[in-house]
Amino acid sequence: MSHFTTVETRIQCLVTLKKVIEELGYAFKEGETHVRGYQGQLADAIAVIDTKSSYDIGVVQTEKGYSLIGDWEMLQVRAGVEKDELLKNINKRYAYHKVMDEVKKRGYSVVEEKTDEKEVVTVRVRRFA
Numbered sequence: 001m002s003h004f005t006t007v008e009t010r011i012q013c014l015v016t017l018k019k020v021i022e023e024l025g026y027a028f029k030e031g032e033t034h035v036r037g038y039q040g041q042l043a044d045a046i047a048v049i050d051t052k053s054s055y056d057i058g059v060v061q062t063e064k065g066y067s068l069i070g071d072w073e074m075l076q077v078r079a080g081v082e083k084d085e086l087l088k089n090i091n092k093r094y095a096y097h098k099v100m101d102e103v104k105k106r107g108y109s110v111v112e113e114k115t116d117e118k119e120v121v122t123v124r125v126r127r128f129a
Contacts, residue, residue: 003037003038003071003073004037004041004071005069005071006068007068007072008062009066009067009087009090010064010065010091011065011066011091012064012065012066014047014059016094016101017059017090018030018047019097020090020094021049021090024090024093026051027049027050028047028049028050029047029048029050031047032047032048034048035048035058035069035070036054036056037055037056037070037074038055038071038074043058044060045059045069046060046061049068051075051078051079051081053075053079054078055071055075055078055079056070057069057075057086070083096121099123100123103125107127108126108127109125109126109128110123110124110125111125111126
């Protein structure tokens with residue numbers, strides 16, 4: 001019986017996802033295609049997020065972008081990776097990087113960036129003609 005569960009995301013850029021995963025302190029291994037799970041079970045993926053345990057998180061390409069696959073119950077027990085917390089952090093950093101990429105693409109410069117006590121990021125930008 002497989003313990004793997006796939007979690008859909010709105011992530012569409014693998015380059016940005018890799019940047020976020022590495023910022024969160026995990027190794028992003030492209031070219032590895034097997035995600036390790038319960039009792040040595042394997043699942044297919046296009047990349048693997050190394051949790052420094054015997055359980056991995058896989059990146060799976062879908063029609064809508066990318067999803068994450070893993071044995072989330074055992075990831076929490078063995079690697080201290082809590083699915084909802086990890087997804088929240090990935091989504092937050094991914095959104096940040098996508099906004100910053102768009103800011104640069106449109107010719108703006110960041111004038112000020114603040115993060116409040118609720119971890120809300122406010123960015124003020126300016127474009128010089």
